[in-house]
Amino acid sequence: MAAAAATAVVGVALIFAFVLQTAWPVLTRVGIAQFIFGDTWYPTRGRFGLLPLVAGSAALLLGALLLGAPAGVMTAIFLSEYCPKRLASLLRPAIDLLAGIPSVIYGFFGLISIVPIVRSVFGGAGFGPVAGSLILAVMILPTITSVSRDALEAVPRDYRLGGLALGATQWRTVYDVVVPSAWSGIVTSVVLGVGRAVGETMAVLMVIGNAPRFPRAAGQPISALTSQVALDMAYASGDHRTALFGIAALLLFITMGLVGVGRLTVRRQARQGRRR
């Protein structure tokens, strides 16, 4: 039993050890700062600068959050506060299904539906940050919605009744009482959404055009950390291959950071709960 439980620990240790050990040569030769902040990714000519990819990932994340986070939280508010019971029992599984659709299907949908729309609205190739952000926004929405909804539904009924009894409208009660009480859960949901957006590979790979350049226009190809790994893995060798492990190491540290932020929020919530 304990051995089975330890497998998870061994797995994580193995991944970290293996990725870091393989990435080490390129990190020491190029230098960590030069690796992350170098402005050119041209691996076949020995240029291993991640900044264009970091900028691409950041642009996608920003766009996805700007659209997906408010929509996700609002949908959660709708489900827990406004939605009739019977409709909610229909919508819940629908949102879960949205979370279960394989990312390659989102990518395919983006490729055939969203890219042409972006092309005709913004010009250019259509592949790029806007198409990627739109698809990612749809993909993080169910995560944000279901975790936020759980947090909102955990707020005691008395809080709402108290707000209403003081003469506040329903929206005032939701906005000033319910949402603040569920705040740490909502933050956690967005952190999880960030994790999903940063780590998403296939859907992004299929709609951003995959050119490792800084994002400049809505419909111009860019690249991201994850999709670049997927793309180069097929043929990379030597320093190029170790550089991909360097990207994987960076992604692992981002993941660790997000897990840390998530735990901090949960702990703070627990402390606040005791104080009440």
Add this chain to the structure above:
Amino acid sequence: MTRRVADWTARAAAWAVAGASIAVLLVIIGQIVIRGLPGFRLSFLVTAPHGIKMEGGVFPMIVASSFLTLLTLLIVGPVGIGAAVYLAEFAGDNRLTRLVRFAADTLAGVPSIVFGLFGLAFFVYFLQMGYSILAGALTLSMMVLPTMLRVSEEAIRAVPASYREGSLGLGATRWQTTLRVVLPAAMPAMATALILSVGRAFGETAAVLYTAGMTPSTPLLPLEGGRTLTVHLYLLATTGYIDPAYRVALVLLAVILSFNLLAGWLMARFRRRFVA
């Protein structure tokens, strides 16, 4: 009066945003069904692709996806349930359980492409498994272990304490109680955990692209490689075979939908037994 207007606006906005989220789901599913269903023959499921226009079906991919998913289930099932039993029944709160939880959280957040890169370097090259169903299944097992672990643990914890007390009171040992009383009671919810893990494994692309490989042959042994439905869809979509791609997407969607419905049905049964 303005507070009434604000209240009404907020209510309308909540309905509109939630409606838009559901509309996105309907558009994605609708488009795949409308474009995939006409021209869909049952022979698509039982023949191999051939010819320059990718005529024929996806039989080898269905075999590869099913084989991969089944093997993943066989690996991650015992490990995940064993770990969950340890965490929920035997361990309490000690250093190992805290470490396991942290590891599981981290593993849950690691991007799938990092698993893919790790699987390629570790299972395919280092352990010399080559592109194979086994290498893919081991990679997927690491990826879905956290889901398996968390849902199983919740299932075990949801079994009422009175069950355990009754069994222990009759003179059963703790191990007998776990095996004969707690686990059978937690079974439906545990099955849900398995189905959710299976759904993720079945729909995954990035982690299997370079571990199970892309050869469109029918794999019969764990050490043979194969191309999953998801990888097939990716290759078709990015090389311009849009019509067959729609059909593959339809098959994928149907499988994921039935997994979801099955999981929902089992969970509802479980809830009825314990909560109502």
